[in-house]
Amino acid sequence: MATIKDIAKAAGVSLATVSRVINDGPKVGNETRARIKKIMKEMGYRPNANARALVNQKSASLGVVLAELSDPFFATLAHGIEAIAREKSVQVLLSSGSIEAATELKAIETLLEHRVEAMVVHSKALDEATLIEFARQTPGFILINRYIEEIKHQCVWLDNIAGGQLMAKHMLSLGHKKFVVVSSKYQIDDPYLRLEGIRNALGEAGITLPDSAIEYSSPDQEGGEIAMQNLLTRGCEFSAVLGYNDAMAAGAMTTLLDQGYQVPDDVSVIGYDDVLLSRYCRPKLTTLRYPIEMMAKQAAELALSNANKKQFSEEDRQKTYKYTPTIIKRESVLKTR
Amino acid sequence: MATIKDIAKAAGVSLATVSRVINDGPKVGNETRARIKKIMKEMGYRPNANARALVNQKSASLGVVLAELSDPFFATLAHGIEAIAREKSVQVLLSSGSIEAATELKAIETLLEHRVEAMVVHSKALDEATLIEFARQTPGFILINRYIEEIKHQCVWLDNIAGGQLMAKHMLSLGHKKFVVVSSKYQIDDPYLRLEGIRNALGEAGITLPDSAIEYSSPDQEGGEIAMQNLLTRGCEFSAVLGYNDAMAAGAMTTLLDQGYQVPDDVSVIGYDDVLLSRYCRPKLTTLRYPIEMMAKQAAELALSNANKKQFSEEDRQKTYKYTPTIIKRESVLKTR
C-alpha cells in the first residue's frame, strides 16, 4: 500500500509537502497541491489511521461495549451510537460480550489498548469500584443504563424505580388489585429497582406483593411463558401482569392466551421497553417507553465531547443524565371488571 | 498513559527487554520478567494497539459494514460476526450506513484506512466494478448476501431465487391458486430475485402473476400494512400472500386482521428471513429460514483466514459459499378451502 513517502517521491517533493496537502495544510502552492492530489489518486493512496493515531495521540474512534447485539434493545442502542459516530466522522469499535464480568473487563481493556478517544459502556456485571476507576482515568468514559453515584456525571440512565411505580400506578388507576410480576432472574440492578418501584406504588395503595406473586426467569419470551405457567400452576389469582420487559410480557401473554384467558378482558398485561415487538404482538402491548436510542445518542455525544477534557469542573461533576419512562397505551391493558 | 519506555526506565532495563516480556519473548531472565510484570501492573501499562499495528503491518481487527443496525436481521448478522471475532481475539470495527452507494463507499474506505486485516461487507448499493476492485486488492474482503460471479470465492450468499420458488411451491402444494406479493420498493437485487423465483414456480403450475398482484413498499411492518391496504383497495382476490420479509408479512397480516379476514383460515401469509418477530406475532408466521447467523460466522471466518493470503489458488477461486433457505411451518399458512 502506497505511503506518503512513495507519493512524495513520485511527485518529486518532500514528505512534509505531501502531508500538508493531505491535511489541507495552509502553505502549499496551488499547482503543487493539484499535482500531488492527482498522484495520490492515481496511486490509490490511503492515509494510515494507525500511524495518524500514534503521532496525534488520538484516534477519532469511539469504543462501545454491549451485552448482546442480537437483542433488539441493544441493536437500537448501537444504532443510536452509530448515528452520532457517523455524524462526527468517528469510527466505532464494537465489543459485545455477554453479562460476565470477565468478558466485560476484557472488552473495555481492549478498547483502551486501541486508544479510543471515548467509550460508551453498557456494563451490568462489573463492580462499581472497577468502573469508577475506568471512568476516572478516561474522561470520555460514559456508562449507559447504570447509575453510580461517584461518577454520576458520566452516567446516562433510566429511572427504573419510577418505571416500576408507573406501571403499577397505571394498573391501580384502572382498578386492578391483584398483581403478579414476571421478572428477570439475572442478578443485576434493573429487575430489583423495577420491583422496588412496583412495591412502592402498591404499598401506597395498601397492597403488598407476596413473594409467591413474583416469578423469576430468563428475560425473553420463553422466560415469560415459563414464568406465567408457573404462576398459573401455583394457582395464583390476578388480574394484572407486570412484565420485566416486553419480551417477557409477550411470553406471558402467549401462555395466557393458550390457556384460554382473554387479554385484556380477563387479564391485563403490561411490558417495559417499548421495543418493536410490543407493536407486533397481538394484542398490542401496553408498555413503558424506554427512550434508549435518544439515550444512546446522548451518551455518545457526551463521551465524545468529554474526550478532550483535562478534568471535570465542579459544575460538570454535578450534572446528571436521568431519563424517565413514560407509558404507551396500546391494547393489552383494560379496566378490571 | 505509561509507555514501554516509562516502564523500562522504572525497571532499569532497556526497551527491548520490556518488549520481550510483553510478548512472552523467549530470552528473558525469570527474575527480570517477574519484576517487569509487577511494574507494568503497578503503572497500569497498556500496550498501544496503534503502535503495534504500525510496526507489525497488521492490526488484528475485522471491519464490518452493514446497512442498518436497528434492523433485527442485521443485528443477528452482527452478532454472528462478533462471536467469531471474540473467539479469535480480534477487534471489530463497525460501520453501518444506510443503503446509499456514497455511504457504503465511505464506510469501506474508512475501514481500509484503519488497515483492518479483513472485512465482511454487506453492500447493496455499490456497483459490482467497485466491489470487485476492493475484493481484488484485499484478500480478506468478503461480501455477504450478495453474489458477484467474478469474485464468487469471496461471496457468502443466499439463493434468493430458490427461496422465491420455495415459498410459492409451498403455497401451491396446499392448493392455493390466487397469489399476491408484498415486495420491497428498494432497487436492489433481493426483491427481484425472490420475485423471479416466485414467477418460476408459479409458471410451472401454469399461473402467471399479474403486475397488479404485486405491491412495492418499504420493507418493514408499516410497508407491509400499506401494501396490503393497496391490494385490498384495488379489489385483488387472493388466498395466499407472499411477503418480501417477515416484517412486511406481519404488517400485511395486521391489515388483514384489522379488515376482518381470518389468517390463516381465509388467507395464508408467508414471510421470509425467520427473524424473532415471526415467532412473536399472532398467528405465528410461517416463513423461510435465512440462516444469517451461520452465514455471518462463515463470512467472518473466511475473511480472517483469507487475510494473510498472498493470492488465491485456482482451487480457492472455484469455491462457493451458497446457502439455501428452508421452510419453517408455523401458523399463518393453511390449505386453501
Added chain:
DNA sequence: TTGTATGCGTTATCAG
C-alpha cells in the same frame, strides 16, 4: 512556499 529533522510506541535485528 518548501524541505529537514524529530518523535509518537512498538517490534525486530543486530551486537554484546
Added chain:
DNA sequence: CTGATAACGCATACAA
C-alpha cells in the same frame, strides 16, 4: 540473557 538502534507512516517545529 540484554541493550542499542533502525524501522513503521505520519505530523510538525524549525530552517531555508
